[in-house]
Every structure is written in structure tokens, then in C-alpha cells.
Amino acid sequence: MNPTHIARCAQIAMLLEVSATPKPGNVDRDHDFADLRYEHFLASAIGVKDVFERAAMSDNKVGSLIKDAVEESTKWSGGRNTHFGTFLLLVPLIVAAGKGDVYTANDIVHNTTAEDAVEFYKAFKCVDVYLGDIDDLSVKDATSIDEIRRRGLTLYDIMQISAERDGIAQEWVCDFSRTFAGARMLTKKAEDMSMNDAIVHTYLALLAERPDALVQKKFDLSVAEEVSREASAVLKEKNIDAIRRFDDKLVQKRINPGTTADIVAASLFVHLLEGDEIA
Amino acid sequence: MNPTHIARCAQIAMLLEVSATPKPGNVDRDHDFADLRYEHFLASAIGVKDVFERAAMSDNKVGSLIKDAVEESTKWSGGRNTHFGTFLLLVPLIVAAGKGDVYTANDIVHNTTAEDAVEFYKAFKCVDVYLGDIDDLSVKDATSIDEIRRRGLTLYDIMQISAERDGIAQEWVCDFSRTFAGARMLTKKAEDMSMNDAIVHTYLALLAERPDALVQKKFDLSVAEEVSREASAVLKEKNIDAIRRFDDKLVQKRINPGTTADIVAASLFVHLLEGDEIA
Numbered sequence: 386m387n388p389t390h391i392a393r394c395a396q397i398a399m400l401l402e403v404s405a406t407p408k409p410g411n412v413d414r415d416h417d418f419a420d421l422r423y424e425h426f427l428a429s430a431i432g433v434k435d436v437f438e439r440a441a442m443s444d445n446k447v448g449s450l451i452k453d454a455v456e457e458s459t460k461w462s463g464g465r466n467t468h469f470g471t472f473l474l475l476v477p478l479i480v481a482a483g484k485g486d487v488y489t490a491n492d493i494v495h496n497t498t499a500e501d502a503v504e505f506y507k508a509f510k511c512v513d514v515y516l517g518d519i520d521d522l523s524v525k526d527a528t529s530i531d532e533i534r535r536r537g538l539t540l541y542d543i544m545q546i547s548a549e550r551d552g553i554a555q556e557w558v559c560d561f562s563r564t565f566a567g568a569r570m571l572t573k574k575a576e577d578m579s580m581n582d583a584i585v586h587t588y589l590a591l592l593a594e595r596p597d598a599l600v601q602k603k604f605d606l607s608v609a610e611e612v613s614r615e616a617s618a619v620l621k622e623k624n625i626d627a628i629r630r631f632d633d634k635l636v637q638k639r640i641n642p643g644t645t646a647d648i649v650a651a652s653l654f655v656h657l658l659e660g661d662e663i664a
Numbered sequence: 665m666n667p668t669h670i671a672r673c674a675q676i677a678m679l680l681e682v683s684a685t686p687k688p689g690n691v692d693r694d695h696d697f698a699d700l701r702y703e704h705f706l707a708s709a710i711g712v713k714d715v716f717e718r719a720a721m722s723d724n725k726v727g728s729l730i731k732d733a734v735e736e737s738t739k740w741s742g743g744r745n746t747h748f749g750t751f752l753l754l755v756p757l758i759v760a761a762g763k764g765d766v767y768t769a770n771d772i773v774h775n776t777t778a779e780d781a782v783e784f785y786k787a788f789k790c791v792d793v794y795l796g797d798i799d800d801l802s803v804k805d806a807t808s809i810d811e812i813r814r815r816g817l818t819l820y821d822i823m824q825i826s827a828e829r830d831g832i833a834q835e836w837v838c839d840f841s842r843t844f845a846g847a848r849m850l851t852k853k854a855e856d857m858s859m860n861d862a863i864v865h866t867y868l869a870l871l872a873e874r875p876d877a878l879v880q881k882k883f884d885l886s887v888a889e890e891v892s893r894e895a896s897a898v899l900k901e902k903n904i905d906a907i908r909r910f911d912d913k914l915v916q917k918r919i920n921p922g923t924t925a926d927i928v929a930a931s932l933f934v935h936l937l938e939g940d941e942i943a
Binding site: 393423 | 668675676680701702703706707711713740858859
């Protein structure tokens with residue numbers, strides 16, 4: 386599969402994810418946050434094309450690819466953090482796809498180095514990411530980079546340390562299992578419904594299945610669990626108005642299940658790559 | 665200005681144009697047509713990156729660039745015609761920008777050749793475009809290409825022939841005057857309102873100013889004039905609900921002022937190129 390095709394599938398995945406509506410709690414084509422608008426997500430998806438293409442051309446430097454994607458995205462979205470978590474998932478998936486099999490992303494992340502970890506830490510200089518510290522290696526402390534080199538920690542090691550409380554890191558250490566499950570859901574749902582609705586339902590199903598890690602970080606586990614229970618209830622209702630009410634409620638409380646949205650973007654990439662009609 | 669930057673501005677212009685809502689009568693983020701959905705426009709904008717980048721790299725072959733853009737767009741949007749008119753405007757503007765000054769697009773179109781005309785005619789093989797015949801040179805007749813070569817008609821000549829009834833061709837022969845006027849409007853309006861609203865108001869102002877050529881082709885001049893009068897009235901009301909009612913009415917009657925939307929996309933490109941924050 387050629388690198389341009391792979392990069393475009395990843396960009397379109399980003400556009401479809403942010404466009405799908407209503408996607409309770411998150412920015413979508415129908416609602417913005419105060420300083421983070423739908424348009425910023427569109428511009429970010431355009432900005433990262435060349436980085437994605439390099440990733441698909443067997444550039445193995447996962448850490449610096451993530452940093453470059455964050456840099457380009459930030460530049461094109463006027464300094465906002467739109468897709469940090471999404472890039473953490475998409476980059477290894479794109480590298481794996483470029484080598485011929487997206488399902489080998491697990492090998493890609495296992496083979497990361499300490500230099501990847503160092504470059505990844507540099508990505509935090511570009512944007513304000515909502516993230517707890519990674520063990521004793523604060524992403525805001527410049528000496529962390531020396532410490533990573535001294536200890537020889539790879540980017541995979543960093544993700545292992547973070548996995549307990551970070552849903553994206555969990556994907557790295559659990560073979561992207563939720564991403565691939567999401568892709569299967571999308572493929573199945575898209576047989577009976579529009580792409581927009583397939584994305585919304587997959588998002589709700591993933592959210593129902595596990596408390597969102599970003600919500601847990603910003604609030605606490607009980608809030609995240611309650612959101613998952615509601616997602617599950619709303620899915621059972623099979624009623625668009627119930628989804629909209631759930632959306633309104635989360636937006637009002639500023640509860641944005643961002644980790645789940647990142648996973649959906651990655652799932653969409655895998656789904657599109659497998660040859661479903663793009664749009 | 666580097667070719668990647670120029671290409672990205674053009675892609676983001678396409679995304680912002682189709683996203684702006686409510687854009688009476690046309691596909692936007694809030695409504696689709698039966699077989700032409702918002703997502704098809706997103707995918708098309710992603711698909712054309714490399715063609716745009718070539719256009720910005722002093723590739724002067726305007727006709728084949730338009731054909732290539734149509735081909736890529738069609739491939740990525742599942743065979744739909746999403747942006748035919750938009751490409752006719754964007755390609756010469758991008759070529760001019762690549763040479764250092766978007767305002768010299770007039771020179772670019774004047775320097776087109778018969779080969780450009782031939783390649784342009786080939787673009788009609790990719791998609792179903794709503795277009796009357798160009799004089800006696802039917803776009804559906806394979807012998808037209810021989811006739812173009814025999815008469816030595818350039819693409820500019822073809823546009824001159826079409827200008828009487830085609831609003832995009834008019835831009836070619838009138839120095840892209842409405843495109844540049846639209847860019848100035850956008851820049852001014854964006855000072856006081858969101859980018860979405862600036863686009864909607866510019867679209868209505870351009871529509872109020874001149875009957876949409878696509879509406880005139882599909883219906884007749886009196887319908888197109890009535891649409892322009894209503895656009896003017898709606899603008900004066902300064903009321904979002906009035907814009908929405910106008911939108912509902914046009915959608916119901918399947919009146920889509922597509923030429924005006926194409927010009928807005930081109931205006932957005934010029935506006936973004938001049939350094940306004942992207943989103």
C-alpha cells in the first residue's frame with residue numbers, strides 16, 4: 386500500500402472522527418469548546434500530511450514522528466492541542482501499515498528506543514497536554530530527558546509506566562486491542578447505518594465498555610464510571626434524542642471523554658485502510 | 665511561500681467552505697444531499713494535496729492539473745463531483761501563488777494553451793458535471809478534442825466562450841474579481857465574527873450581488889434572480905433564523921447555488937494565504 390494512500394486514510398480518519406455528531410462531550414461538527422473549535426481540528430488534520438507520509442515510508446523514529454505531528458498540528462491549529470493522544474496511536478499504526486501490516490503495530494512500539502522517549506518528551510514543549518506526571522519523570526522538568534537517557538528508558542517503557550492511568554498508553558501495552566476492536570465495530574455497524582452514525586455508536590460502545598481515562602484524570606474514577614454507565618444506557622435506548630441529551634449534559638459539565646475519541650480516530654484509520662469506501 | 669504551505673491553505677479553504685453553516689441550499693456540515701454527503705467533500709479535500717502541491721511548484725499545466733485534481737477528488741469521494749468548479753478557480757490561483765503572487769492568476773489563465781483545453785475536456789470523463797455544452801464543442805463528444813486542436817483553442821478561449829452563462833468561466837475572463845472581492849469581505853468580516861459566520865455572510869453577500877450561474881442553468885434566470893433577492897433580504901434581517909429558513913426553503917426546492925460556493929472557497933484560499941490565522 387503506498388505511503389500517500391496510508392497518510393490520506395489517517396487524515397480522513399481524523400476528519401471523520403471530529404465530524405461525527407453527536408459525540409457526547411467532545412468537539413464535533415455541531416459544537417465547539419470556548420477556545421478549541423471544530424475548525425482547529427480540520428486544520429490540524431491537513432497540517433500533518435507530510436509527517437504521516439514519512440511515517441508510512443518506513444521511518445521508524447516513532448518518537449520524533451509524534452513530536453513532528455504535534456508540532457505541525459499545533460502550528461496549523463493556532464497553538465491548540467487537538468490531537469495529541471490521536472497521534473500517539475496513529476503514528477505506530479501508520480508505521481506498521483507502511484511496512485505492510487497495520488496489525489504489527491505491537492512490534493513497532495516494542496522496538497522503540499530511549500531516543501524515541503526523549504523526542505516524545507520534547508513534544509510536550511509544543512502544547513499544553515492534560516497529563517499527570519509519568520512516575521518521577523515530569524514532562525515539565527528538563528532534567529527528565531537526561532534521566533531517561535541515563536536509565537535507558539524506551540518510549541515503550543514510558544508507556545508501561547503510564548499505562549495504569551493513561552488509556553492511550555494502555556493501547557501501546559495491550560497490542561492496540563481496543564483500537565482494533567473499534568475498527569471491527571465500525572466495519573460491522575457501517576453495513577446498516579451511515580458512517581456518521583457508525584462512528585457515534587462505536588464511540589458510545591467503547592465509552593460504555595471502559596471508563597474514559599481523560600475523564601478519570603480530570604475528575605475521578607467515579608465520574609468516569611458514571612459516564613460509562615450512562616453511555617451504556619443511552620446505547621440501549623437506541624434513540625437519537627437520548628444521545629443528544631447525554632451530549633448536552635456532558636458538555637454542560639465540561640466532561641470530555643477525549644481518550645475514547647482518540648481511540649475512535651485510530652479505529653477509523655484501520656477501518657478505512659481495510660478498503661471500506663472512504664466516505 | 666513554500667508549495668506545501670500554499671497547498672494546505674487551499675485544502676483548508678475547501679474544508680472551511682463546506683463546513684460553514686447554514687450555507688443556504690448547499691451541502692454543509694449540517695446537511696447532506698441524497699447521494700452527496702458532507703464527508704465526500706472532506707475526503708475530496710484530503711485527496712488533492714499532491715496535485716495542489718505540484719500546482720504550487722510552478723507546474724504551469726493548468727489543464728492537466730485541473731484534470732488530475734478532479735480525478736483524485738473523484739477517487740477519494742467515491743465517484744462524486746464535489747469540487748469541479750472549485751478546482752477551476754483554485755488551480756490557477758495556486759499556480760500564481762506558487763510563482764509569488766496570487767493576484768497574477770490573470771496572467772496564468774491568459775497563458776493557457778490548446779493542450780490545457782484538451783486536458784480540461786478529459787476531466788469530464790471522470791465525473792458527471794452539470795454543464796451546458798460549450799458552443800458547438802460538446803464536452804461529451806470525443807471529437808471535440810480534435811476540433812480544439814484543429815482550431816488551436818486555448819483553455820482561456822474555452823472559458824471566454826462559456827463566460828456568458830458560466831460563473832466560474834466569468835472569473836477567468838474578469839481577473840478573478842469576485843474571488844478577490846470575496847477575500848476582502850472575509851478579511852473584514854472575520855474581524856467582528858467567527859470564521860464560520862464570516863463565510864456564511866460572505867456567501868450571502870456574493871449571492872445577493874449576482875444570480876448564481878448554476879441555479880440559472882438548472883432552473884432559469886428568474887429563479888436565480890429571486891434567490892439573489894432573498895439572499896439580500898435575509899442579510900438585511902441580520903437574524904440567524906432567517907438564514908436557516910432561507911436554507912430550508914432552498915434545500916426543499918433543491919436549489920443549490922454551487923457557483924457562489926465555489927467562489928467562496930477560492931476567496932477563502934486568498935484570505936488564508938494572506939496570513940490570517942488558519943482557523
